[in-house]
Amino acid sequence: MRVSDLGHPGEFLDLFGGRDFELYGHQEEAIEDFRSGHNVLLSVPTAAGKTLVAYSAILDTFARGMKSIYIVPLKALASEKFDEMKRLRSLGMRVSISVGDYDSPPSVIRENDVVVMTGEKADSFLHHDPDVFQDVGLIVADEVHLIGERKRGPVLENVLTGARLVNPDLRVVALSATVSNYGEIAKWLGARSVVSDFRPVKLRRGIYYRGRIIYDDQSIENLPKGNDLWGLVWKFVSGGGQVLIFVNSRRRAEETARVLADASSRETEIDEDYDDDGMYQEDLFDLMRKGVAYHHAGLSLEQRALIEKMFRERQLDVIVATPTLAAGVNLPARAVIVRDTTRFTDGHTEYIPSIEVQQMLGRAGRPGYDTQGYAIIFATTPAGYDRARAYLTGETEPVVSSFGDPERVRFNCLALVSSRLANTLEKIEAYYSSTLYSLQSGIERVRPIIPAALDFLEREGFIREWDDGYRPTQFGKEVSDLYIDPESAVVLREYLAGTTSVDRALLAISLTRDMQTLRYFESEVDTLWSFLEECSYRSYDDTALKAAKTALVLRDWIEEVPMRQICNTYAIGPGDVQSCASSAEWMAYSLWKLSTIIKRESAHEHQVLYRRISEGVREDILALTVIRGVGRVRARRLKMAGLDTVEKVASAGIDKIATIPGFSTRLAADTIRNASIILRRMGT
Numbered sequence: 172m173r174v175s176d177l178g179h180p181g182e183f184l185d186l187f188g189g190r191d192f193e194l195y196g197h198q199e200e201a202i203e204d205f206r207s208g209h210n211v212l213l214s215v216p217t218a219a220g221k222t223l224v225a226y227s228a229i230l231d232t233f234a235r236g237m238k239s240i241y242i243v244p245l246k247a248l249a250s251e252k253f254d255e256m257k258r259l260r261s262l263g264m265r266v267s268i269s270v271g272d273y274d275s276p277p278s279v280i281r282e283n284d285v286v287v288m289t290g291e292k293a294d295s296f297l298h299h300d301p302d303v304f305q306d307v308g309l310i311v312a313d314e315v316h317l318i319g320e321r322k323r324g325p326v327l328e329n330v331l332t333g334a335r336l337v338n339p340d341l342r343v344v345a346l347s348a349t350v351s352n353y354g355e356i357a358k359w360l361g362a363r364s365v366v367s368d369f370r371p372v373k374l375r376r377g378i379y380y381r382g383r384i385i386y387d388d389q390s391i392e393n394l395p396k397g398n399d400l401w402g403l404v405w406k407f408v409s410g411g412g413q414v415l416i417f418v419n420s421r422r423r424a425e426e427t428a429r430v431l432a433d434a435s436s437r438e439t440e441i442d443e444d445y446d447d448d449g450m451y452q453e454d455l456f457d458l459m460r461k462g463v464a465y466h467h468a469g470l471s472l473e474q475r476a477l478i479e480k481m482f483r484e485r486q487l488d489v490i491v492a493t494p495t496l497a498a499g500v501n502l503p504a505r506a507v508i509v510r511d512t513t514r515f516t517d518g519h520t521e522y523i524p525s526i527e528v529q530q531m532l533g534r535a536g537r538p539g540y541d542t543q544g545y546a547i548i549f550a551t552t553p554a555g556y557d558r559a560r561a562y563l564t565g566e567t568e569p570v571v572s573s574f575g576d577p578e579r580v581r582f583n584c585l586a587l588v589s590s591r592l593a594n595t596l597e598k599i600e601a602y603y604s605s606t607l608y609s610l611q612s613g614i615e616r617v618r619p620i621i622p623a624a625l626d627f628l629e630r631e632g633f634i635r636e637w638d639d640g641y642r643p644t645q646f647g648k649e650v651s652d653l654y655i656d657p658e659s660a661v662v663l664r665e666y667l668a669g670t671t672s673v674d675r676a677l678l679a680i681s682l683t684r685d686m687q688t689l690r691y692f693e694s695e696v697d698t699l700w701s702f703l704e705e706c707s708y709r710s711y712d713d714t715a716l717k718a719a720k721t722a723l724v725l726r727d728w729i730e731e732v733p734m735r736q737i738c739n740t741y742a743i744g745p746g747d748v749q750s751c752a753s754s755a756e757w758m759a760y761s762l763w764k765l766s767t768i769i770k771r772e773s774a775h776e777h778q779v780l781y782r783r784i785s786e787g788v789r790e791d792i793l794a795l796t797v798i799r800g801v802g803r804v805r806a807r808r809l810k811m812a813g814l815d816t817v818e819k820v821a822s823a824g825i826d827k828i829a830t831i832p833g834f835s836t837r838l839a840a841d842t843i844r845n846a847s848i849i850l851r852r853m854g855t
């Protein structure tokens with residue numbers, strides 16, 4: 172069967188470069204199963220054509236007058252997928268993206284035919300207005316194997332459970348990497364599983380050990396003696412290939428990248444006028460000019476995006492990354508080298524799960540560039556060699572649901588009551604009996620946890636029992652709509668009950684379960700203790716110290732301390748500051764919304780705090796940061812030049828702004844134009 176035999180409009184071919192190619196067997200089977208009315212679980216390697224199956228199902232659903240939701244695990248993947256799926260507009264579909272702002276109404280689904288979103292966003296719609304799923308004909312769940320991840324897994328599991336409860340006719344196409352218990356997941360989804368190990372680019376897998384590669388077929392390739400890792404990398408780079416190396420820490424990524432750059436003779440120009448006052452700038456750019464980069468969560472989002480872009484454009488030969496890259500954007504290479512198979516987690520060293528190693532190795536072999544991909548595990552000891560063999564020959568761990576975790580049950584019980592999907596103990600138990608967790612562990616495992624969760628929610632004032640079952644209180648409804656953990660809401664409410672201040676608010680935000688807090692150093696403990704004392708916080712345990720450090724970083728962020736200085740003071744990267752500010756932004760937004768219910772007189776100060784965290788500025792230049800392209804650094808420079816309002820910026824001359832550091836003539840003109848647009852919108 173060819174693509175054109177699918178019966179889709181001619182423009183469908185354009186989505187795949189206009190090539191009317193023969194479908195792979197697993198594509199044909201999956202599409203036929205879908206068209207015969209089945210849900211489908213498609214479990215095939217990376218780049219084996221899952222997207223085509225998803226698009227075909229979306230088109231079939233559109234032809235039925237129904238909407239589709241495409242769920243991905245990460246915001247970065249949502250943007251990437253949305254960029255790709257915008258092309259569906261050529262087929263007459265309205266395509267949009269929805270991430271973040273978890274309390275926004277689901278109008279985006281009603282106003283579009285296809286919406287790309289994160290699992291959290293889809294789940295927040297279930298909290299808000301589950302009926303919107305009546306109009307949804309299809310959910311495409313990408314990377315569905317992540318349902319086994321402790322944090323994000325229960326979110327996706329709840330969406331796939333709740334949406335099908337609301338709309339039993341809703342279809343599911345689940346896309347998965349290779350998982351051992353695909354049958355169990357398919358059974359839960361009422362889906363036909365289509366499984367294949369087909370890869371368009373053949374994969375040669377092997378172990379690098381003592382100067383030689385021992386491949387799966389037991390053939391051996393000896394490499395030049397001496398520089399072991401570079402020798403391995405050079406084998407691929409010298410042939411025009413690119414290499415991804417996965418290591419288990421940021422420091423190792425930076426050190427390994429430096430060693431490789433020293434051995435590289437490549438000279439790459441970096442044509443970005445990169446205005447980042449964060450760390451890593453010079454060091455990273457020096458390496459990138461040699462065709463090598465490191466990639467980890469300490470880098471700013473902009474730095475990571477630049478590295479990925481340059482790698483895709485083949486301006487870089489090698490990226491040395493921590494596993495954050497593996498789970499994130501799609502970045503194939505001719506060779507993938509897993510340098511470390513252990514990592515340090517929660518105070519102990521553990522082997523990386525096989526499913527993650529397979530995900531990394533699966534990125535080897537770039538369709539259209541490489542005739543063959545190389546997936547190499549690096550071993551340095553006999554035990555490491557044995558472990559590497561186990562990775563290559565054994566099965567991946569099964570995907571196991573953690574939907575029954577008590578804190579998840581509390582979160583979901585509030586959502587079920589708040590959305591009225593299930594508001595009695597019996598209905599909630601019935602809901603849980605239709606989850607993957609119950610299929611795998613049995614409803615009796617979660618049965619005792621549900622009453623305890625309902626007791627907590629009632630005791631803390633989130634729900635109240637009426638004769639027809641539980642109903643949310645105003646506080647409970649607001650917390651559920653905000654999509655924050657009930658325990659986080661209790662922390663914020665306790666803060667609001669006392670004397671409010673910026674420091675105390677930042678500490679309260681940092682103490683919530685939803686916050687990603689920072690590790691601290693022994694040398695920082697006195698400073699952290701002093702901060703806790705100033706906030707009259709009477710605990711000095713590890714959680715409090717981590718929260719104190721996070722609050723201090725946030726305080727510097729909103730006091731406009733330069734990014735580089737924050738990074739140096741706390742020995743963190745700009746990416747850490749950004750992820751702190753990003754997760755704090757939603758908590759500060761939630762604190763502001765809760766203050767309008769609990770302590771209305773403090774609502775304004777908390778709205779200002781939310782906006783200061785969002786922009787990283789003091790209050791006096793908040794107005795300027797609404798101008799597109801004007802961030803915390805440029806806003807302050809405009810103010811220092813006497814342009815402290817949008818009106819003054821809009822009426823300033825290009826020359827005046829162009830003389831301000833950080834403003835090129837082009838940027839000055841753009842800034843004036845963007846300021847004028849705001850004034851027009853405000854009707855002034």
Ligand SMILES: Nc1ncnc2c1ncn2[C@@H]1O[C@H](COP(=O)(O)OP(=O)(O)OP(=O)(O)O)[C@@H](O)[C@H]1O
Pocket residue numbers: 187188192193194195198216217218219220221222223371501538
């Ligand atoms: N049957 C086919 N024959 C030839 N090329 C195909 C076929 N199906 C898809 N392709 C092409 O292969 C490339 C990878 O396909 P696609 O992106 O759909 O894979 P994928 O499984 O979605 O990748 P990922 O696992 O990264 O999501 C695309 O360029 C696509 O156009």
